[in-house]
Amino acid sequence: MLSHSEKKKIELRLKNIYKKSSFKKKIKTYQKEITDIIEKFNKKKIKQKILISEKTSLVICYGDSILSNNQKYSIRNFKSFYNKKLIKYFDCIHFLPFYPSSSDSGFAVKDHYKIDKKLGNWSDILKFSKQNNIMADIVINHSSARGLWFKNFLRERRPGKDYFLKIDNKFDTSKVVRPRDHKLLKKIDIFKNTTFIWRTFSNDQIDLNFQNPAVLLRFIKIMINLLNHGVKIFRLDAIAYLWKESGSKCINLKQTHEIIKLFRLISYLLKVQSIIVTETNLPEKENISYFGKKSDEANWIYNFTLPPLLIHALLFEKSTFLSKWSKKLPNNKPGNSYLNFIASHDGIGMRPIEGILNESDLKSFLKRLKKNGSKFSYRKIQNKFKKVYEANITIFNALKKSDFDQNGNFFLERYITAHSIMISFEGVPALYFNSLFGTSNDEAKFVITGNKRDVNRYKWNKHNLLSKLKNKKSKQSIFFMEITKLLGIKNKQKAFHPNAKREQLDLGSKIFGFKRISIDNKQTIICISNLTSVKQNLKIGKKFSNWKDLIESNRLSLSGVELELRPFQTVWLTNKPNK
Numbered sequence: 001m002l003s004h005s006e007k008k009k010i011e012l013r014l015k016n017i018y019k020k021s022s023f024k025k026k027i028k029t030y031q032k033e034i035t036d037i038i039e040k041f042n043k044k045k046i047k048q049k050i051l052i053s054e055k056t057s058l059v060i061c062y063g064d065s066i067l068s069n070n071q072k073y074s075i076r077n078f079k080s081f082y083n084k085k086l087i088k089y090f091d092c093i094h095f096l097p098f099y100p101s102s103s104d105s106g107f108a109v110k111d112h113y114k115i116d117k118k119l120g121n122w123s124d125i126l127k128f129s130k131q132n133n134i135m136a137d138i139v140i141n142h143s144s145a146r147g148l149w150f151k152n153f154l155r156e157r158r159p160g161k162d163y164f165l166k167i168d169n170k171f172d173t174s175k176v177v178r179p180r181d182h183k184l185l186k187k188i189d190i191f192k193n194t195t196f197i198w199r200t201f202s203n204d205q206i207d208l209n210f211q212n213p214a215v216l217l218r219f220i221k222i223m224i225n226l227l228n229h230g231v232k233i234f235r236l237d238a239i240a241y242l243w244k245e246s247g248s249k250c251i252n253l254k255q256t257h258e259i260i261k262l263f264r265l266i267s268y269l270l271k272v273q274s275i276i277v278t279e280t281n282l283p284e285k286e287n288i289s290y291f292g293k294k295s296d297e298a299n300w301i302y303n304f305t306l307p308p309l310l311i312h313a314l315l316f317e318k319s320t321f322l323s324k325w326s327k328k329l330p331n332n333k334p335g336n337s338y339l340n341f342i343a344s345h346d347g348i349g350m351r352p353i354e355g356i357l358n359e360s361d362l363k364s365f366l367k368r369l370k371k372n373g374s375k376f377s378y379r380k381i382q383n384k385f386k387k388v389y390e391a392n393i394t395i396f397n398a399l400k401k402s403d404f405d406q407n408g409n410f411f412l413e414r415y416i417t418a419h420s421i422m423i424s425f426e427g428v429p430a431l432y433f434n435s436l437f438g439t440s441n442d443e444a445k446f447v448i449t450g451n452k453r454d455v456n457r458y459k460w461n462k463h464n465l466l467s468k469l470k471n472k473k474s475k476q477s478i479f480f481m482e483i484t485k486l487l488g489i490k491n492k493q494k495a496f497h498p499n500a501k502r503e504q505l506d507l508g509s510k511i512f513g514f515k516r517i518s519i520d521n522k523q524t525i526i527c528i529s530n531l532t533s534v535k536q537n538l539k540i541g542k543k544f545s546n547w548k549d550l551i552e553s554n555r556l557s558l559s560g561v562e563l564e565l566r567p568f569q570t571v572w573l574t575n576k577p578n579k
Contacts, residue, residue, distance in 0.1 A: 034220060047271050094136075140239060142200060146204070167195070176251075295335065299337065344430075
């Protein structure tokens with residue numbers, strides 16, 4: 001049973017969300033319903049905790065990232081591949097939306113309580129969760145225009161009645177921050193009454209109305225349903241856009257932050273421990289705000305600034321922007337963590353580097369990415385002009401060539417260095433399934449669908465992929481061996497715990513480096529990367545002469561006090577290697 005103080009905390013969160021609303025008189029009723037949901041769940045469960053350690057790594061995939069001609073359900077097919085090739089390196093799996101969907105590769109959800117029949121069923125997720133931590137999306141901002149909720153909304157039936165945001169032509173949208181460039185509002189008639197519905201991301205994704213507490217309660221129940229089926233890590237998709245107010249930017253509003261605090265509180269009160277992850281592809285300061293001032297919002301936030309700055313540093317062979325950013329980035333606090341990544345199912349976001357890269361450097365960056373095969377998605381600025389929102393390109397293509405290496409002689413070295421920095425950076429590393437094999441742009445899929453993001457959503461045939469991995473000289477095998485080698489080393493080092501301290505090192509503009517110190521202060525690892533296509537010599541103190549490089553498994557052979565680094569070489573120097 002929840003204590004009086006715990007119930008009061010739930011009530012306070014609800015008051016903060018709905019204090020300006022006509023629903024504020026029913027706060028106690030909603031608090032009781034949430035309390036009943038929690039207590040009903042806890043009655044059937046024993047206490048379960050999630051172990052976070054240096055072994056914590058996450059693979060990002062679709063339920064059908066790998067397909068087989070012989071197996072009907074692709075989640076089972078993925079599990080077979082995972083057990084054969086990935087289980088030693090990853091303890092967390094992020095399955096991107098597996099619900100029935102009408103578009104956007106799963107993000108236009110038609111039914112939050114079902115799994116797409118082509119992918120499998122809930123028992124597949126539950127069985128997988130017995131040995132791993134499963135992360136799933138709560139697609140919370142919007143729902144499919146072809147789903148049951150929206151159909152019922154148009155008929156004024158439940159569930160769905162008043163679930164979607166209706167506004168009139170007096171609502172001031174002049175300051176709304178847009179992540180896309182399509183028309184935001186759609187005029188519709190419901191029982192001869194004209195109204196407008198809100199579409200942040202696409203014509204098929206209609207924004208939900210969280211000013212209606214029934215919608216909030218519905219998503220709390222969806223979270224519980226996922227927990228009952230083995231999911232313990234929740235990615236709150238597009239959460240920043242959740243609350244709308246006339247005349248505001250309709251992004252990062254106080255009510256949105258209070259809703260995340262409520263989800264964090266509920267996850268704390270449940271017997272089965274869970275992790276709340278916010279997906280906020282925004283400028284750095286706004287993104288970090290989702291930890292909460294008192295660390296009471298997201299457990300993990302995506303480190304959105306890392307991918308574009310890291311790719312830029314390797315393409316232009318200078319650490320200036322990356323080092324300056326890293327030096328200012330706050331350290332994790334216990335219970336919180338950055339979720340580090342380079343690639344995802346989307347593109348390389350450009351909003352996170354607003355105010356970091358100047359216009360000239362950004363222009364050169366986009367020009368280089370275009371040469372490497374990037375498409376670009378745009379967002380609308382105050383309904384007047386468009387700006388690049390993200391670069392749609394695989395990491396392989398993004399790093400394949402540079403102005404300094406126009407023939408791509410160092411494409412492999414650049415790629416592995418990018419991953420070595422990301423894997424060793426403070427936080428939890430998340431690797432996109434296709435990136436494990438150096439997958440290039442899927443131009444054929446883009447031609448068929450016209451969806452720019454599809455260049456980075458290739459589906460592998462299981463037999464074909466296993467065959468390529470068996471061939472030690474194949475591109476896929478080489479990339480896979482190099483990346484999993486780094487993960488294998490990382491998983492044994494206490495200084496690579498997600499909360500191990502990070503200290504930025506000033507090693508000049510050609511070398512990027514930082515220090516990681518284990519929580520017990522017994523192990524130190526110095527991560528040093530040459531960001532250039534030429535050899536670099538680094539002066540280091542004599543005290544490092546007996547330190548070991550974990551990547552090449554040898555003690556340093558120093559000429560005087562200089563460390564020689566090959567083009568794009570990374571070394572992980574430690575005073576105390578853990579076997």
